[in-house]
Amino acid sequence: MIRNSIVAKLWLTIVAMVVVVLALLSVLLQQFLDHYIYQQQSRQLVRIAQSVQILVNNGETPSTAAQVAQKLTSVQKAHVQVIIAEPIAQNKQLNSEYQHHFTASQKHQFQSGQPVTIHIRAKDRNPEHDSINVYLRISHAKTVGMLEVSQKMSALHAPITLMRNLIVFSVGLSILFTTALAFVLSKNISRPLVQMNKVAEEMADGNFRGKIRVVTTDEVGRLGRTFNTLVSQLDHTIAALSREKEQLSSILSSLNDGVVAADLEGSVTLANPPAVRRFIPLMDPDSDGEIRKLPADLAQLMSSVISKRGPVTRELTWTGREMLVTMTPLYESDGEQIRGVVSVQRDITEERRLDRLRKDFIANVSHELRTPLSMMQGYSEALLDDFGDDREQRIELSEIIHDEAIRMKRLVNDLLNLAQLESGHFQMSMNELNLVQFSERVARKFHAMAQDERITLKLDMAERDIMILGDADRMEQVLTNLMDNAIRHTPENGMVTLRVQAIEAHALIQVKDTGSGISPEDLPYIWERFYKADKSRTRGQGKSGTGLGLAITRYIVLEHGGDIAANSSPEDGTTFTISIPLLGHFIPAKNDGG
Ligand SMILES: Nc1ncnc2c1ncn2[C@@H]1O[C@H](COP(=O)(O)OP(=O)(O)OP(=O)(O)O)[C@@H](O)[C@H]1O
Ligand SMILES: [Mg+2]
Incomplete structure (x- = not known):
């Protein structure tokens, strides 16, 4: 606790310092006072002794002088006695037992008439019984004596105790006062520090x-x-x-592109969400889903980036998607040392698909145009060469050329239609349309064709009018294509049913046949341009299509705010179902192309 608190440390240090200083001071003071009182007392005794000496010298008897002195010293509680030894000659040595206490110099001092002060220790070793004695040589009527003035140390005790108590009291008071003052002081000094500590702790928690x-x-x-x-x-x-x-x-x-940065060990230091999404399927399935390391092919790319010290671009295939991956080295601030790499991965699957589509489209158009063109060329050459003498043969050749020209025109028209529909530039002329009446009229066109093919054409029309908002010409195109497809793909004695109903807010148009059906592999692709499910049959029988019909059909239906779906199986044939919002429910499709 103390170790952790600056207040306590500061406080204790100040208090300890003051205590030590005061203790030292009080001891010294005590000693000084002791010494001072002793000195004072000694001097006093010497003065008394000298007074007695003067009295004796002036003719008083030593005992009278001692009595006077005793009286004078009564306040001081000193004891004065004159020890007159055997009369001795003036210069003779005093042979007193007291002289045993004297040192040689003190003896000399005594003989020369100087006062000798001695601190005599008590025999019982009790300092209370110690005394200060002053000895002075006095001479009286041819006799020499020794004057002793003594005072018990215990007499000095009272002033010393008083002084000591005074010192202890003032030291104690000073310590108390210092303690309080030091506490306030250290608290004040350390308060900002404590606050700083608190603020710093808050900063560590992110609060500034x-x-x-x-x-x-x-x-x-x-x-x-x-x-x-x-x-x-x-x-x-x-x-x-x-x-x-x-x-x-x-x-x-x-960003749609994945961005990933990694250090030289291949550990990922940054990965944006698209990168993470793409990396997860490439990771070890046992891993915890955290992207820590670059996937293997990126790690490989990294080594070539590092050895080349420059950007590298490569096309990779990840889980069926084509990716264009660019990797560049990341340099240290010195611009020399490579510290990692950064890689951008762009999904180019769609770009590549469009590219392929474009190439396929050109190939398909060329192919579709070449056949009628070469036929027209062949037959017109035959006509020019006067092939066939009779008029009938020439008419037949001309009819073929005419048919092929119509076929080409239809192809070009279809392509134009499709291009306009795809780009959103096709202008529909929407009008109220009674689907029941309309469908019956279109179906009538196919009666002859169905009869020729020995196919039963069945109409299943709703009892009431079914009104939609639609472009009659375009809807006719839709129905014509579906009916044409159905009849063309249905063998003899088959049946084609055209059904028009209303369900909730939608009109349903169904074209159902009992034909050969479309294989499940082909079914998803029949809406694509030029897609023909059964290439062998659609060509060469004189009733071949271009594969554009369903693509156009679908676009037209979508423009009407509707949808089209196909169901097919080899046993039951094919059913195309169109659903279009009823009049009043039509919401025009948003046209991005303007
Ligand atoms: N009712 C059907 N029964 C079986 N296959 C069909 C049927 N309708 C369409 N298909 C298949 O779908 C393909 C695409 O049809 P789509 O109408 O787009 O082209 P097409 O009929 O060949 O040519 P176009 O319609 O331009 O004259 C057809 O070639 C055919 O293989
Ligand atoms: Mg068709």
């Missing part, structure tokens, strides 16, 4: 709104202000950085 309350202008105050500036600048910088990062990541995620 914290502020320190700065009240002083000292170093800590300045530190607090600097800290506040730092926090707000960090806040701005981080906000700017995260804005930039968000912008970058939203750009990356809104």
Whole structure:
């Protein structure tokens, strides 16, 4: 707790310092005072002794002088006694037992009439019984004596104790006062630091709104202000950085292309959602779905990028999609060292498909045009060469040429139609149309054809009128193609049914035959231009189509806000079902092409 708190540390340090200093000071003071009192006392005793000496010198008897001295010293509780040894000659040595306490120099001092001060320790070793003794040589009427003025140390005890108590009291008071003051001081000093710590902790949690309350202008105050500036600048910088990062990541995620960056070990450092989507199927199925490593073919590409030190582009096929992958090296800030690679993957499946479609289209058109053209060329050459003498043969040749010309015209018209429909430039003229009446009229056109092919044509019409909003010519084109297809693909004694009904908000037109059907493999593709399910049969029987009919049909139905579907099986034949919104329910299709 203390180790973690700056307040406690500061506080304890100040208190400890003060305690040590005061203790030291009080010990020294104590010693000084002890010494001072002892000195003072000694001097006092010496003065008393000298007073007695003066009295004796002036003719008083030593005992009278001692009594006077005793009286004078009563306040001081000193004891004065004159020890007169055996009368001795003036210069003779005093042979007193007290002289045992004297050192040689003190003896000399004593003999020369100087006062000798001695601190005598008690025999019982109790310092209370110690005493200060002053000895002075006095002479009286030819006798020499020794004056002793002594004072028990215990007499000095009272002032010393008083002083000691005073010191202890003031030290204690100072310590108490210092403790309180040090606490307030350290609390004040450390408050901004504690606040800074709190704000820094908040910053670590991503909150940069914290502020320190700065009240002083000292170093800590300045530190607090600097800290506040730092926090707000960090806040701005981080906000700017995260804005930039968000912008970058939203750009990356809104891209259709996959973008991936990796370090030199092939570990992915950045991958946008399209890249992740495309990589997941390439990953090891046991992995946890995290994209950590580049897929194998990108890793391979990376090694060639690194060895080439330049961008590499390659076409790869991932889970059936064709991808154009470009990889470029990423350099360190020195512009020399490669630190990784960045790769962009573009899905070019659709581009490639359109490309193939375009090529197929040109091939198909050329093919479809070449047949009638070569026939026309052949037959016209025969006519020019006067082939066939009789008029009938020439008419037959001319009819073939005429038919082929019509076929070519139809092909060109169909292509034009389709191009207009696809580009959205086809102008429909929508009118109210009674589908029942309309379908009966179109079906009538096929009576002769059906009879020729020995096919039963059945009409299943609704009892009431079924009104739609439609372009009559275009709808006729639709019905004609479906009926034509049905009759052409139905063998003798078969049946073709045309059914017109209304279900809820839709009109249903069904063309059903009992023909050969369309194989499930072909069924999804019959709507494509030039697609012919049974190539062998549709050509060469004089009733071949171009494969454009259903493509046009579908576009027209879609333009009417409707839909078309085909069901087929070899046993039951084929059924085409068109559904078109009834009048009042038609919502024109949005036309992107304008
Ligand atoms: N009722 C059907 N029964 C069996 N196959 C059909 C039927 N209708 C269409 N198909 C198949 O679908 C193909 C595409 O038909 P679509 O009408 O688009 O072309 P087409 O009839 O060959 O030529 P076009 O209609 O331009 O004269 C046909 O070639 C045929 O193989
Ligand atoms: Mg057709």
